[in-house]
Amino acid sequence: MLVQKYKDMLSGKSVIRQLSEFATARGKEIGYENVFDYSLGNPSVPVPQEFTDRMIHLLATRETSELHGYSPSLGITGVREAVAASLEKRFGLPYRKEHIFMASGAAGALAHAFRLVTEPGDEILTFAPFFPEYHPYVDLTGAVLKVVPPDFEDFQINFQAFEEMLTPKVMAVLINTPNNPSGVVYSSETLKRLADILREKSKQYGHDIYLISDEPYREITFEGVEAPCVSSFYDNTIMCYSFSKSLSLPGERIGYVAVNPACKDAEDMINMCGQISRGIGHNCPPSIIQLAVAQVLDRTADLKVYETNMNLLYKELVELGFTCVKPGGTFYIFPKALEEDAKAFCEKALQYDLVLVPGDTFGAPGYFRMAYCIDTEKVERSLAALRKFVQETY
Amino acid sequence: MLVQKYKDMLSGKSVIRQLSEFATARGKEIGYENVFDYSLGNPSVPVPQEFTDRMIHLLATRETSELHGYSPSLGITGVREAVAASLEKRFGLPYRKEHIFMASGAAGALAHAFRLVTEPGDEILTFAPFFPEYHPYVDLTGAVLKVVPPDFEDFQINFQAFEEMLTPKVMAVLINTPNNPSGVVYSSETLKRLADILREKSKQYGHDIYLISDEPYREITFEGVEAPCVSSFYDNTIMCYSFSKSLSLPGERIGYVAVNPACKDAEDMINMCGQISRGIGHNCPPSIIQLAVAQVLDRTADLKVYETNMNLLYKELVELGFTCVKPGGTFYIFPKALEEDAKAFCEKALQYDLVLVPGDTFGAPGYFRMAYCIDTEKVERSLAALRKFVQETY
Numbered sequence: 098m099l100v101q102k103y104k105d106m107l108s109g110k111s112v113i114r115q116l117s118e119f120a121t122a123r124g125k126e127i128g129y130e131n132v133f134d135y136s137l138g139n140p141s142v143p144v145p146q147e148f149t150d151r152m153i154h155l156l157a158t159r160e161t162s163e164l165h166g167y168s169p170s171l172g173i174t175g176v177r178e179a180v181a182a183s184l185e186k187r188f189g190l191p192y193r194k195e196h197i198f199m200a201s202g203a204a205g206a207l208a209h210a211f212r213l214v215t216e217p218g219d220e221i222l223t224f225a226p227f228f229p230e231y232h233p234y235v236d237l238t239g240a241v242l243k244v245v246p247p248d249f250e251d252f253q254i255n256f257q258a259f260e261e262m263l264t265p266k267v268m269a270v271l272i273n274t275p276n277n278p279s280g281v282v283y284s285s286e287t288l289k290r291l292a293d294i295l296r297e298k299s300k301q302y303g304h305d306i307y308l309i310s311d312e313p314y315r316e317i318t319f320e321g322v323e324a325p326c327v328s329s330f331y332d333n334t335i336m337c338y339s340f341s342k343s344l345s346l347p348g349e350r351i352g353y354v355a356v357n358p359a360c361k362d363a364e365d366m367i368n369m370c371g372q373i374s375r376g377i378g379h380n381c382p383p384s385i386i387q388l389a390v391a392q393v394l395d396r397t398a399d400l401k402v403y404e405t406n407m408n409l410l411y412k413e414l415v416e417l418g419f420t421c422v423k424p425g426g427t428f429y430i431f432p433k434a435l436e437e438d439a440k441a442f443c444e445k446a447l448q449y450d451l452v453l454v455p456g457d458t459f460g461a462p463g464y465f466r467m468a469y470c471i472d473t474e475k476v477e478r479s480l481a482a483l484r485k486f487v488q489e490t491y
Numbered sequence: 492m493l494v495q496k497y498k499d500m501l502s503g504k505s506v507i508r509q510l511s512e513f514a515t516a517r518g519k520e521i522g523y524e525n526v527f528d529y530s531l532g533n534p535s536v537p538v539p540q541e542f543t544d545r546m547i548h549l550l551a552t553r554e555t556s557e558l559h560g561y562s563p564s565l566g567i568t569g570v571r572e573a574v575a576a577s578l579e580k581r582f583g584l585p586y587r588k589e590h591i592f593m594a595s596g597a598a599g600a601l602a603h604a605f606r607l608v609t610e611p612g613d614e615i616l617t618f619a620p621f622f623p624e625y626h627p628y629v630d631l632t633g634a635v636l637k638v639v640p641p642d643f644e645d646f647q648i649n650f651q652a653f654e655e656m657l658t659p660k661v662m663a664v665l666i667n668t669p670n671n672p673s674g675v676v677y678s679s680e681t682l683k684r685l686a687d688i689l690r691e692k693s694k695q696y697g698h699d700i701y702l703i704s705d706e707p708y709r710e711i712t713f714e715g716v717e718a719p720c721v722s723s724f725y726d727n728t729i730m731c732y733s734f735s736k737s738l739s740l741p742g743e744r745i746g747y748v749a750v751n752p753a754c755k756d757a758e759d760m761i762n763m764c765g766q767i768s769r770g771i772g773h774n775c776p777p778s779i780i781q782l783a784v785a786q787v788l789d790r791t792a793d794l795k796v797y798e799t800n801m802n803l804l805y806k807e808l809v810e811l812g813f814t815c816v817k818p819g820g821t822f823y824i825f826p827k828a829l830e831e832d833a834k835a836f837c838e839k840a841l842q843y844d845l846v847l848v849p850g851d852t853f854g855a856p857g858y859f860r861m862a863y864c865i866d867t868e869k870v871e872r873s874l875a876a877l878r879k880f881v882q883e884t885y
Binding site: 153207212351379 | 492493494497498500501533534535537538543546547550551554555556558559560561562594595596598599600601602603606607608609610624627628630631632662698699739740741742743744745756759760762763766767769770771772773774775776777778779780
């Protein structure tokens with residue numbers, strides 16, 4: 098007897114995945130270069146050459162037993178030290194290796210964070226618009242994800258709705274800034290207000306409320322945008338990081354959990370991550386990738402193209418009359434559709450070979466997401482299609 | 492409030508880990524070459540040069556977006572095809588990519604297998620002596636691991652005890668052959684009898700009982716030993732494989748789940764693995780390692796040293812009067828201690844710088860494990876220490 102809950106999930110196909118499959122199929126008909134595929138958040142810029150060089154150097158020079166051997170369950174010690182030193186230098190918080198747990202990407206990091214602080218039945222709050230995978234990530238732990246409706250004005254936090262939903266059952270609040278899908282970066286004002294509320298409610302309810310900060314887009318911020326360090330606002334912050342976007346290597350599954358050094362249980366929490374791993378088959382990210390990434394911690398891929406693409410799209414969208422919050426980072430933009438039903442809107446766009454994702458699964462019906470991690474040349478060509486679509490349809 | 496069950500686990504330190512730490516500390520005093528460290532099952536032979544060459548070639552020639560991009564959630568299609576073809580050729584069962592799910596090592600594979608077929612409260616049976624990590628692997632899913640006592644005669648299966656414990660609550664049976672810690676390979680006779688019982692009880696209880704076959708030591712078998720393919724005996728077999736031991740790269744977290752093509756739900760089960768991943772933060776083994784391993788599927792590291800070491804140890808142990816089943820594979824041997832309390836026995840051995848692991852945590856008190864994945868030269872030197880220890884102590 099197979100477990101029904103997983104069997105049932107097979108029928109619920111991801112909208113993003115379906116659209117991406119459409120784009121691939123359409124590309125076979127008319128040439129993929131003619132499909133304006135804004136569906137998938139897959140980094141489009143090359144991995145820095147230095148990463149490749151370091152990998153080759155490790156392979157060519159290290160003893161294989163050292164290079165490919167078991168990592169300690171919390172991660173390779175020198176790698177954790179390097180990550181801690183880099184975070185300390187950058188954010189001014191006294192990170193040490195005892196605060197760092199190496200994880201297989203942000204998904205691996207979040208899987209540990211949720212289990213650290215919630216039992217089945219406990220609630221985690223997140224804010225729309227939000228990454229839809231948070232639902233299976235949380236729901237399958239037995240905890241309950243509840244989604245605070247958006248502040249449509251600027252996609253910061255809808256504090257009124259948040260305070261109403263922040264009951265004693267809430268053990269953690271999950272944020273994602275810079276945000277997928279809105280591209281918005283939470284301001285210092287937002288983070289300060291959020292932290293104040295969490296401190297107050299922790300006291301009132303007599304239990305800590307943890308802030309889980311999912312930061313895979315941290316390095317992708319645009320000119321003039323302040324991107325504050327979430328952990329510096331709130332002691333009980335669990336940072337979940339991935340190198341997938343900053344180094345363009347999402348397939349290599351490398352990231353970390355960094356517990357704020359000011360969190361009173363920080364060291365225990367990191368050690369607990371090693372125990373959680375035993376239950377979920379985690380056992381650390383690949384050794385060679387840990388070693389290579391540790392040597393390029395402060396490097397990123399050439400991320401400028403995302404800002405170029407954003408500016409092109411934002412300008413055109415505004416000119417065409419879209420309501421649209423200007424992204425401060427990521428490679429996403431999240432405009433309001435030109436009719437109430439964003440699914441219908443995106444369906445019609447397909448006739449112009451524009452692959453857009455309706456906002457319903459992101460918790461913001463009536464909006465749509467464009468993932469502009471594609472070549473600028475293609476973005477430029479897509480603008481005419483977008484204009485034609487809008488002018489002929491609305 | 493941190494989750495207590497993980498916090499509680501922090502105090503329970505692994506005996507193997509403690510002994511390994513002792514060995515390292517003692518090595519600093521007297522030189523590690525003088526510590527006969529038989530504690531850890533960490534492969535000692537180099538990774539095949541061909542793997543390293545393939546990795547470097549991939550890094551030097553492939554587009555980084557192709558090389559380091561997201562893997563599909565079931566694994567890279569071409570890699571799954573290659574694994575299926577290799578299994579078909581080798582074992583004569585009609586494996587296709589639809590039966591293969593790429594997993595991060597055997598721990599990752601098992602984490603999926605357990606969740607496929609058990610709900611919280613269901614039972615999984617395994618056979619002593621057994622790999623002690625099975626306890627957290629299973630217990631933290633909410634299912635219950637029950638351990639069938641050993642058949643001390645030959646460390647095959649104690650069928651009488653097994654049949655008594657095989658109640659309707661049992662949804663899966665977990666085996667590990669070649670076995671850690673005994674080194675024993677289950678015979679065709681054992682596997683046939685096991686399969687017959689599972690078929691009969693599945694029918695009687697009105698639900699399938701799955702056989703989960705943990706096979707990381709499959710490639711390490713010794714001369715004259717028949718190592719039957721477990722899946723060929725029983726349709727409802729979920730094979731969990733890791734390349735950690737065959738290619739000596741345990742840190743790179745690469746393995747797979749292969750569901751027997753004869754299992755009626757095989758394709759659904761593989762697709763379900765992709766859903767299970769979302770709940771445990773798995774998201775596939777590293778892309779570059781998948782691609783490299785697919786090119787050396789039928790290669791292994793030079794594993795002969797393990798047999799050489801086994802023969803040296805087995806001969807000496809028998810001469811010294813130990814009761815000992817001759818291993819048919821792996822890099823473990825599991826003799827009976829010379830006093831009832833194996834912990835006391837191993838404690839005394841430490842005075843001769845012999846690091847042995849008591850069998851209690853493997854479900855076989857009174858026995859001890861030696862992991863002989865060390866240099867043959869060191870095994871040879873250890874024999875005198877072993878003889879001295881025995882002659883002076885017993």
